[in-house]
Amino acid sequence: MSELRRISVKALTRVEGEGALRIRVRDGTIEIAEFNIYEPPRFFERLLRGRAFAEVPDITARICGICPVAYQLTACQALENAFGVQITPAIAALRRLLYWGEWIQSHSLHIHLLHAPDFLGYESGFSLAVDRPEFVERGLRFKAIGSRIMEVVGGRAVHPINVAVGGFFKAPAAAALRGLIPDLEWGLAAALELVRDVSQFEFPSLQCPATCVALRSDTGSPSDSGRIISSAGLDIAIDEFEQHFAEEQVPHSTALYSLQLPDRTPYLVGPVARLNLCREQLPPHTRRSVEACGIDWPLVNPYKSIVARALEVAAAFEESLGIVRDVMADINPCRVEVTPREGTGCAATEAPRGLLYHRYSVTADGLITAATIIPPTSQNQAQIEKDLRGLLPSVLGFADALVSSRCEQLIRSYDPCISCATHFLTLVLDRGEA
């Protein structure tokens, strides 16, 4: 008689958006390990059609309240590429500062409120804060500084309003940018302490080697330019992305899966992929911390992604300091002239959760006729399921509740953003008992 075991988590918690998990095991063999995304689809790619190009940064921001800047800036670059518009180095630096603000607030939210409770034995950041107020309060201060950067440069922390195709509506005052320096200096020193704190957590042992994919620049942390490289030797220009990666739909998810061609294989994007591929380009203080934090690179234990995220908080503070210390006067002009022309443009940037790709086709009047958006969580979804299959044999001996919580912890370590990917999470473990 065959033994069938089903385990399900109907609503994953401490992840951004709505997802579930379904596992079915027959006679000790894993038949199904699905990371379900049931977040209702919102059809952004379709509703962008017919909109004016200038509206695209505001509309695509609404894909995600946690990483709106990623969508805004990738959209701006793709449209600027379609129109043959060159922005100035000062505008590019200001955009990166805005982006680092988003990295800081997004990563510190995930580290302190969503992920660290797993390692310290709490069900939430709220209960963790009762016993370890200094840890959570430091995290919330990081987050507040990230939000402050976004307010100074972007006009608002969630869905910034100052981002335009061609640059910014209004230049932030040089004095306001320099005013960030004391907080950024504190942030860098405190983030390096955070790296030491989280690298001393006890991590379950798990080896999940993956093909890592990231955008590598010649200098500086991965952000908004460079070539798309992989740990398997891929090295392509951004506009070759769609020749090497393809999205496909699966029945159990409203998020499309992005897979690597030609064999439609899973791959990993995000902090772990970036640090595995681009450690050499990090700024000096973070670079030293990368070597001193006790991780054997490349990092193959997904649970240790919290260390990678902490290193990236430090990198974002260090990069931000580099930018604001250079600002001598208001950046004017903060916007270059944009004249629409018929054509297609694409761009890729490194969002907090990994590589983000946009492509738009535009009419001569500047109206959008086609939009393709490939968010980081879509790209990680297949890898997450592969790693769940890797984890399950070592935990199947436990009771269902423990299997569920270990699976949820694994999923959480990828910091999936379900709102982004929908076009995401509930656990169902099916052990084959009818």
Add this chain to the structure above:
Amino acid sequence: MPTKLRLAVYKFASCDGCQLQLLDAQGKLLEIARRIDIDHFLEARSQVVEGPYDIALVEGSITTPEDAERIRKIRRDCRYLVTLGACATAGGIQALRNWGNIEEFVSAVYATPSYISTLATSTPIADHVPVDFELRGCPIDTGQLVELLTAFLLGRKPHVPSWSVCVECKSSGAVCVAVTQGIPCLGPVTQAGCGAICPAHGRECFGCFGPSEPANLVSLTGHYQQQGIPPEQLGRMLRSFTAEAPAFRAEGDRLRGLQP
């Protein structure tokens, strides 16, 4: 000691941005957590304490048959239901499907449309269940959220303005972009609450807090048309984050009728 207020947070079709404002809350998150039991908040805690709750904060719009059912259960399980943001109060940007063909929308994004369960429309929460209070905005303002929770703790009505963005713009000393630069701005017909940040950055208000009360849309769009702004551009402005709000919907439809 009296029992603490019990709060639940729910998400429907949305971007998470409004919930995120609770995790920001102007540095008051831990203070709020000490004074109010946050008993259901899937995105921030694993433990769920069963209802009934005193307050349900609802983010997002109704776009699936399952969600239309889920909001009824939530309504039954709370004393006060408060909607958060443009999606919950006006259908959100995803309500643009309400003017399109849903089959075509699904097939434009998904290769196998039959796997997707969705309604033809994205509608505000108030279309499905009675709502006690709403906070507008895309996203909501953290100051207004803290005011709302403070008001509940004190047992009084929240102070949230219903006047237009113009009032905030004038009081902040920002220069009017419509008057000085001829930029069509929705500030005169949009509810205040954001602090007039768009005009303060030299750009138009695009109406993310939805229509103010009262809002004379016909007069405003007529004025902009006299200034040479084409009706299709004005129509697009109204058909954005709060397109399904009645005043914006009616004027957007009227402008569309004027197009060749």
